Amino acid sequence: MQYLTSDEVRALELKANSIRQSIIEMLTEAGSGHTAGPLGMADVFTLLYFGILKHDPLNPDWEERDRVVLSNGHICPVLYATLAHAGYFEMEELLTLRKFGSRLQGHPHREALPGIETSSGPLGSGLSQAVGMALAERMDNPYSSKFFYCLTGDGELNEGQIWEAVMLAGKEKLNNLIVIVDRNGIQIDGYTKDVMPLEPLAEKFEAFNFDVQEVDGHSMRALNDAIGKAQAVYSQPSLIIAHTIPSKGVDVFERDFRWHGNPPGKGPEDRVSRDKQSAVALEKLRTLAGTIEPQDIS
Amino acid sequence: MFADHLQPNLSPETVERTPNRNGYGEGLLEAGKRDERVVALCCDLTESTRTNLFAEEFPQRFVQVGIAEQNMASVGSGMAAMGKIPFIASYAMFSPGRSWEQIRTTIAYNNSNVKIVGAHAGVSVGPDGATHQAVEDIAIMRALPNMVVIAPADVHEARKATLAAAKYEGPVYFRLGRSNTPVVTTPESPFMIGKAERMFSRDDAHEVKVGIVVTGSLLFYALMAAKELNKNGIGASVLHVPTIKPLDTEALEAFASEHGALVTVEEHQVIGGLGSAVAEHLSETIPTKMIRLGVHDEFGQSGEPDELIAHYGMDTKAILEAARKVVG
DSSP, rough: OOOOOOHHHHHHHHHHHHHHHHHHHHHHHHSSSHHHHHHHTTHHHHHIIIIOOOTTTSSSSOOOOOOEEESSSGGHHHHHHHHHHHHHHHHGGGTTTTTTOOOOOOSSSTTTTTOOOOOOOOOTHHHHHHHHHHHHHHHTTTOOOOOOEEEEEEGGGGGHHHHHHHHHHHTTTOOOOOOEEEESSETTTHHHHHHOOOOOOHHHHTTTOEEOOOOOOOOEEHHHHHHHHHHOSSOOOOEEEEOTTTTTTTOOOTTTTGGGOOOOSSSSSSSSHHHHHHHHHHHHHHHHHOOOOOOOOO | OOTSSSSSOOOTTOOOEEEEHHHHHHHHHHHHHTTTTEEEEEEEEEETTTTHHHHHOOGGGGGEEOOOOHHHHHHHHHHHHTTTEEEEEETTTTTTTTTTHIIIIIIIIOOOOEEEEEBBBBBOOOOOOGOBHHHHHHHHHHHHOOOOOEHHHHHHHHHHHHHHHHSOOOOOEEEESSOOEESSSSSTOOOOOOOOOOEEEEOOOOSSEEEEOOOOGGGGHHHHHHHHHHHHTEEEEEESSSSEEEOHHHHHHHHHHHEEEHHHHHHHSSSSSHHHHHHHHHSSSSSSEEEEEEEEOOOHHHHHHHHHHHHHHHHHHHHHHHHHHHHH
């Protein structure tokens, strides 16, 4: 496990903030798409791509890379933005999200864009694919140090297929599999506790032979420690329950499930009117990053 | 006359009968020996799908997924992403029946090198009844971009289809039957993905002509019907179409032009299967009068395979009647 210095933590936080700004810009330009999940998972994605993964943005098909399987494909704006910031493709391309002819499809298409490990959108199948990848790797090389990170939503855990995959991962003791669930407590129709209660979530996964940790999904140090511990688990797959705040970073969007599937400009207006949603979000983020621009003061 | 590569002296009394799933078991084992990237997955039906031959020889390359077809499809996709050639087997009613969306998104859309093996297809599953008789699988798989769809005729062709699927780069679906299927072809009969084969050529002394286009396990009945028709003044030929997608349009157009009237035969719904594929193509190229034999928009039921094939109008008698009607 790599210790993060204060400077490294600060650098990661600033990177996550930049990625959040990109997410706001791309969603605003697209005029549709999901806001709450991408903003909420920006810290996890930043830490993975700028602190944890073995990968090479200039050689996306590098055989020895770790794999990141995004199971809840609808939060792809955070994946796209992180890939662009990491150098997989030009930043300008982010503004083509969801447009005709774009490689940035509304939900990820593996055949379209480098750095995408699978097509996803219909919920529940990414975890099965990560299990398949981890199994295949172990067949070839039982001493491999490659890790398979699968990111899922908490609402996604409603899907039966998730538990089929969890059963198989537990049976096969896939210690190269690290699942990170975005425990933000919301899904499209409301709070997860109302739509379909998941608790006791940790105990459920433990019963299926997973090693389980619960962390603050916005703390770089806590996430880094948890992933380090998960890598060291010897004979079990790992689950990290990352407690996140939906729309984290833009206080006037935070914690409201109605931001699940709406972009800035089309979200709920209780706290900020639609015509100002995008600008206010960007101003909040620049303020948090300490990079206030002239228009923010006027 | 029969194509010369077929079994000699084909007749209902003498024809050998073997389940074509046996051909899958042998073919998979052989493919596994030839290429170490071949892996097999199964949903608690290892013996029934004949995956057991491979599993016993290569236990490290076999994954028992349990009764979880949706998971199996996507696990297969994940393994293919790491360079494996996964064969995923269950009953056709469950895979692709239950796992269609997983196959669509994680195999077809990803263009994954996964081979989907649907055993127990057709009403000839028999006593288990309609819940286990997949007669819609060709339709739902044919609608998927990137997907190859194959219905082997018998045990030899099932073996060859398995080997060909292992070599082919991309998603493949093939269906297998449960019951003893007449063995028509030989190990020497040609098989290529995407290629239709003339299995019986008409006696050109007859002026009235009919073409029988057949896929899968009903090939034998089509051949018997053609033989009978030629004895009785109708020049009937048989085009066997094991690959329903991509359709061998060149062979089909030549066959339609030559005969002018067709009967299609499949152990599947007439909606969306071989008959549909043939009608769709010919209506845009060489509009041809045809009668489609198969299950007509209803579910199967319990019974013995032969009586079900007869009841749903797919046996030699039904083909004879349809042929006479379509030229009449």
